[in-house]
Amino acid sequence: MATQTNTNLFKFRAATPSRWGDVEELFGERGACGGCWCMFWRMRRKEFDAGKGIRNKRALQSIVVSGQKPGIIGYHGKEPIGWCAIAPREHYIALERSRILAPVDDKPVWSISCLFVKKSYRRKGISALLLGAAVDFAASRGAEVVEGYPVDPTIEKMPDPFLWHGVTSAFREAGFREVVRRSSSRPIMRFEISA
Numbered sequence: 001m002a003t004q005t006n007t008n009l010f011k012f013r014a015a016t017p018s019r020w021g022d023v024e025e026l027f028g029e030r031g032a033c034g035g036c037w038c039m040f041w042r043m044r045r046k047e048f049d050a051g052k053g054i055r056n057k058r059a060l061q062s063i064v065v066s067g068q069k070p071g072i073i074g075y076h077g078k079e080p081i082g083w084c085a086i087a088p089r090e091h092y093i094a095l096e097r098s099r100i101l102a103p104v105d106d107k108p109v110w111s112i113s114c115l116f117v118k119k120s121y122r123r124k125g126i127s128a129l130l131l132g133a134a135v136d137f138a139a140s141r142g143a144e145v146v147e148g149y150p151v152d153p154t155i156e157k158m159p160d161p162f163l164w165h166g167v168t169s170a171f172r173e174a175g176f177r178e179v180v181r182r183s184s185s186r187p188i189m190r191f192e193i194s195a
Contacts, residue, residue, distance in 0.1 A: 012133035041092035131174035
């Protein structure tokens with residue numbers, strides 16, 4: 001059960017060049033999980049596998065340094081404690097190969113591809129706060145629909161580090177609703193931003 005969290009203690013900022021050091025600190029030597037550096041959905045599988053570790057790190061760094069703002073960093077004071085990757089769906093080329101996560105319709109969407117929370121802050125509602133901040137960020141950039149692809153852990157049990165897609169309960173808490181489920185454990189959830 002999640003512990004109640006005082007949301008006033010946290011702030012959320014887009015990943016900008018000046019915050020690259022915070023991304024490095026948060027992701028640590030393992031690149032959040034297994035050398036991913038949040039590049040799994042941004043690359044073709046062969047390229048991603050070959051780049052695990054330093055090459056994936058450099059790829060994410062080049063995106064951040066270019067000014068694209070590929071995600072939201074959550075802070076507790078000055079400490080980076082969470083990450084939510086968000087971008088227009090077309091930035092995630094690997095989504096093209098997924099039958100389960102194929103487009104729902106022809107609406108342009110922004111996709112949330114990854115959530116990562118520092119171990120000592122897990123199960124405290126940080127994911128839902130990150131999701132809310134990601135929706136606000138996407139809305140400020142003109143998004144009308146934000147989409148996520150969480151795992152339903154009541155069906156598929158996984159260790160915390162492998163729940164990088166997020167979990168359905170966090171998406172629900174952030175105001176997302178399920179729109180389709182092509183796999184028992186992988187719903188597509190959406191937040192419709194009103195005009």
